Amino acid sequence: MRNHAGWGEIEGALGPAERETLSALLEVALGVRPAYNAPVPLSEIQMPQSRLGRLPAALERIAARDPFSRALHSYGRSFPELVRARAGNFSDAVDAVLYPSDETEVAEVLDFAARASAAVVPFGGGSSVVGGIGPLPHHDHALVLSLDTGRLDTVAEVDPLSQTARLGAGLLGPALEGSLRPHGFTLRHFPQSFEFSSLGGWIATRSGGHFAVGTTHIEDFVSGLTLVSPAGELKTRPLPASGAGPSLERMLAGSEGTFGVITEAVMKVAARPAYRASESVAFPSMETALGALAELVRSRLNPANCRVLDEAESLRSGLGANVRMLVAFESPNVPVDALLSVALDLLSAHGGRREAGEGRGERSEAADKWRSSFIRAPYYADAIIGMGLVVETFETSVSYAGFPALDQATRAAIARVERARGAHGFVSCRVTHAYSDGLAPYYTVIASPGVAEPLSFWAELKEAVTTAFVENGGAVTHHHGVGRYHRSAFEQSVGDQGRAALGALRRHFDPKGLMNPGVLLG
Ligand SMILES: Cc1cc2nc3c(=O)[nH]c(=O)nc-3n(C[C@H](O)[C@H](O)[C@H](O)COP(=O)(O)OP(=O)(O)OC[C@H]3O[C@@H](n4cnc5c(N)ncnc54)[C@H](O)[C@@H]3O)c2cc1C
Known part of the structure; x- marks a missing residue:
């Protein structure tokens, strides 16, 4: 049964023993031993x-x-x-x-x-x-x-020759992948929220999957879309590519429910991988790891994933205190061990060291540990909130050259808010996505709010970090969307002409302003 006041399903929530261990760990990190309060039951x-x-x-x-x-x-x-x-x-x-x-x-x-x-x-x-x-x-x-949109869940067509599928927008991740599996296909889009988020939601928010490199934003998989708006239905022609005018699919992606309801999408799917190899590589510093990351991404070796974790993020994921990169290769038809070997040579030239105790093979031990901690993390976040603490993630994208200043400003902004409130916090960072020209850093903050009330402490943190991102050349958001929280920063970032153009589109699709008021634009 879905949890009306938490992540996922009621059965997934942490039990008393897990909460006790978590509380003890938080005491070490934050200097206070938080007590857990259960949510108000639905019946009350x-x-x-x-x-x-x-x-x-x-x-x-x-x-x-x-x-x-x-x-x-x-x-x-x-x-x-x-x-x-x-x-x-x-x-x-x-x-x-x-x-x-x-x-x-x-x-x-x-x-x-x-x-x-x-x-x-x-x-x-x-x-x-x-x-x-x-x-x-x-x-x-x-x-x-x-x-x-949960009943918009049909799989109308799978075209094995063109490798496309016409999919209902309400399909949640597991049902979507389940419907493609018998055909030997995958959409290969796995956000952390995969189990409880939908294809339409992904497109409406331009979500990012967990593969850190290559095609990762959902709009890159879209071939055609159907939108039902108060003004009528818009169905775009599914095409492998087109140079005819501005792209309507791109215009609808990221509309966050304000233009209407995305009901169906024709998606580019891929053969399921048959060969995999992954490895965990330790680095002496974040700087060396990011140098290696940039070179690996530009190398044309095409890794399926390379995710960099700072010391705190590694520790939090149960991997030991080291900067590390989890690097992975996969292919539907050719073995990838040789590619991994070349990548490891490249990483070692940048000071990377293959982790001791790591067995080579289909999947490294560190990758497995990382994966299970990644999937359980939202349930842990629920328990942390139940302990009266603040837990939030902040994500952006920035050029490689701009990262050091952005990172410094972000950490300083968090420390400033914590100091002002007498709060104690724990910040960790991982790079969720990497491109030839930059990267997407993702910060997790867990803090005891000190003298502040958790909601106002959260609002101060959110404001301070968003400002640090934007003032240091970062995106308002890399993949979480705009919603209401990022609206004002988004409006500023697109400028007067951008705002007017988006407003005109919105008025066209929804002249009475019924669709998700307050989201995206004021
Ligand atoms: C624990 C956790 C982990 C997450 N991990 C990731 C991640 O790895 N990558 C990532 O990108 N995001 C992540 N997110 C954010 C979130 O999962 C994404 O924004 C996701 O794309 C939302 O999909 P959804 O179906 O849940 O949409 P909803 O939350 O239901 O809706 C999101 C927005 O889209 C609109 N919308 C939804 N469906 C439609 C539709 N069919 N037509 C038009 N508008 C629609 C809604 O009105 C709303 O404005 C995470 C969130 C949580 C809580």
Whole structure:
């Protein structure tokens, strides 16, 4: 059963013994031994009555107003949303959830919303961490409807010759991969939120998968898209490539529910890998590791992955205190050991040292440890929030030349906020994606908020880090999206003309301003 106040499923949450170990580790890192408080159970939550009256029969059939459905759809999975959900604060809960199963039903929901002046929030997996889901203040809207895309889950066509698949936007990661597996294909897009996020959500937020190099942003896999908007349906022609005018697919990617609902996508898929090899390489410093990373990415060896972890991130992932790179190769049809060997020579020329105790083979021990800690991390974050601590991740992208200044400014900004509040924190960094011209650093902060209240401490941290990113040549976000939290920085970054152009597009698709108000643009 999905957890209405936390990550994933209730069964995945940490048990008492795991929480005890975590609390002891946090005491070592932060100097306080935090105690855990369980979230307010659903049965004790006071929720305002749904304001939605009787719907037309066709819509009544696909509507839910029960407390669990409303609670699950009222928040994304960002720190402030989880704090409020755990505290049982559902005063702005959505009025109802609608589950359309095709384009006609999506259009019917949007028509009804226009007549009722209802705000509509498209909901894929609800894993937004930027305030892309909610909550919308009740007093601003006559009605707030969540449009869950979960029933837009058909696999209409798999073309083995062209290696494309026409997929429903509501497919969550495991169902999507499950439907491609019998054909020998994979989409090869694995965000950390894979289990509980959807194809439509990925496209709407331009998500990044966990492969750090090569094709990694979801829009690079899109061949054609269907959008149902209040203004009508837009279906783009799936083509391998086109030079005809601005790309409509790119225009819809990143629209975060503000243009309408992405209902279907034709995606470029790939043969499943049959050969794999990976290795963990230690480096004397972040600087040497990043020098090696840049050269490896530009080498045309085409590693499937090369992820750099700083000392703190390595320690947090149970790998020991060392800067290290996890490097991996894979292929559907040729062995990759020779490529890995060449890559290891290149890394060793930069001071990289193959880790002792690492067995060569399909998958290195460190890669396995990293993977399990990566998948369990969101459940750990829930427990940390339950202990009254602040846990947040901050991500951006920056050129190789710009990274040292950005890194320094980011760490200084975090330290400044902590000092002002008498807080104690722990910062770690990993490079989630690497390009020929730069990289995407990803910071995790765990802190006891000192004298501050956790939500205001979080807001100060968010503001300080976003400012440090933007002032030091970084992107507002590399893959988490804009939502409400990054809106003002995004608006500034696109400038007057960019804002006006995006606003005009939005008014075209959604003249009454019903779709996800407050997200992306003010
Ligand atoms: C633990 C955790 C790990 C994460 N890891 C990653 C990661 O590795 N990489 C990454 O990129 N992101 C990551 N995220 C962020 C999040 O998972 C992504 O933004 C993801 O793409 C959201 O997909 P979703 O289906 O959950 O969308 P939702 O959260 O449901 O929605 C996100 C936004 O898109 C809109 N939307 C959703 N579906 C549609 C649709 N069909 N049509 C139009 N608009 C739509 C929503 O209205 C909302 O504004 C992570 C989040 C968490 C909590």
